[in-house]
Amino acid sequence: MSAFTEKEIAYLQTQRLGRMATVSPAGKPHVVPVGFRFDADRGVFEVGGHSLAQSKKFKDLQQNPAIAFVVDDLASVTPWVPRGIEVRGRAELFEEGGERFGAGWDKAWIRIHPERIVAWGIDAPPFSGANKRSVPPGA
Numbered sequence: 575m576s577a578f579t580e581k582e583i584a585y586l587q588t589q590r591l592g593r594m595a596t597v598s599p600a601g602k603p604h605v606v607p608v609g610f611r612f613d614a615d616r617g618v619f620e621v622g623g624h625s626l627a628q629s630k631k632f633k634d635l636q637q638n639p640a641i642a643f644v645v646d647d648l649a650s651v652t653p654w655v656p657r658g659i660e661v662r663g664r665a666e667l668f669e670e671g672g673e674r675f676g677a678g679w680d681k682a683w684i685r686i687h688p689e690r691i692v693a694w695g696i697d698a699p700p701f702s703g704a705n706k707r708s709v710p711p712g713a
Contacts, residue, residue: 576617577688577709581697582659586612586645594621594686595642596634596665604630610645611675617709619643619661619686622675627682632667635684641665643686649695657695661688663709 576583589612595605608631611620626632635641646658665684672683693705 576614577691577707578614578617578659579693579697579705582691582693583612583614585657585696586659587614589645589647592619592621592643592645594631595644596631597638597640598630598634599637604634606631609675610643617688619688620675620683621686622672622679622683624679626672626680626684627669628680632682632684635665635667639664639666641686649700655695655700657700658693659696660692661686661690663687663689 594608643661649655672681688709
């Protein structure tokens with residue numbers, strides 16, 4: 575069972591670009607845009623990419639699996655209607671299977687397991703407060 579609401583799942587299934595934040599061994603943050611897929615059944619994000627195994631983000635996660643991931647957009651600019659989901663959690667790294675994300679993509683890929691979810695402008699009107707919650711282990 576997913577820790578995401580039905581509206582959050584519907585939103586995530588329409589999005590393809592997110593921002594992934596990692597931390598280097600020296601404690602320096604690093605954030606990059608990445609393509610992703612959302613597995614609604616498992617409630618996890620799957621990230622692949624070109625030369626992923628050689629990337630800074632993958633190397634950072636090998637040392638420290640803590641990760642933050644944001645998917646957001648503007649539903650409208652008139653009026654201003656932001657919406658999005660921030661996930662904090664842990665990354666699971668895979669050395670094989672990433673080529674399923676697309677032609678020319680690296681074999682390596684990442685699965686993001688949410689531990690904390692903060693959503694805004696999806697289940698409630700924008701600026702009405704974020705829907706913040708922790709994800710129970712195994713959920």
